[in-house]
Amino acid sequence: LAQSDLSPANCRLLDAGEAALSGAARDGSSVLVLGFESADEPVTDRLERAVGLARSHGGRPGGTSGTEAGPGGDAAVSAWRSAFLRMPYLRDGLARMGAVAETFETAAGWDRIPGLIEAVRGEVGTAALKATGHPATVNCRLTHVYPDGAAPYFTVLAAGRDGDEDALWDELKAVAVEVLHRHGATVTHHHAVGRDHRPGYDRQRPEPFALALRAAKNALDPHGVLNPGVLVD
Secondary structure, three states, X not given: OOOOOOOOOEEEEEOHHHHHHHOOOOOOOOEEEEEOOOOOOOOHHHHHHHHHXXXXXXXXXXXXXXXXXXXOHHHHHHHHHHHHHHHHHHHHHHHHXXXXXXXXXXXXXXXXXXXXXXXXXXXXXXXXXXXXXXXXXXXXXXXXXXXXXXXXXXXXXXXXXXXXXXXXXXXXXXXXXXXXXXXXXXXXXXXXXXXXXXXXHHHHOOHHHHHHHHHHHHHHOOOOOOOOOOOOO
16 A cells, blocks of 8 residues: 555554554454545545555455445444544553553564564563563554555553552663664654653764754754753753
8 A cells, every 4th residue: 555656645554452452443353544535536546446455465344435335444443533532541541550551653664564563562562571470462553654664653551560660661661662773663753752762862863963963953052942952962
């Protein structure tokens, strides 16, 4: 789909765990959320071609408009959208109960995506089990896809350690960043870097880029008012 030149307005792939967590599917299936938009021409042909591509890779249509319809598809998309909007509130509630509820994103070329996802699931899950004594949930969805790669977005739900939640979060975050770096994946994607990602960013960014960014900041923000210490010391 990413290389078909169809340019879907929405193309998100939820793994089985993410689909179950959101209520989009409870039978162990993954869910592809696919949509097209246009202000001046019908999108039926593009949607039909996209559904055909998905079917050729083992997919089955759920609920569609303008092409073959199946049971439950519209409800699945609605469930995922509602869960997506509720997630910040759910995360805060879980944190208040002492659980670790974290998301992080990355991006990599298609040749590295399968190994990257498998490594994150395995190593972050193992680290959480070792640290807490309880299995963790590590789900993944592809939020953005491009001809040369994709942006996996991971959700981690783990039991907390009473009174030591911050340290546990740091431990799991460090494991995740190390896995991303080892697989040649970015420390983050479109949500920028920030202080939590600064160590990973410093390992990945080229030195000439750092020099250019520092020079630009010195020229435009000589007093260091904007985000001091985030990307430039």
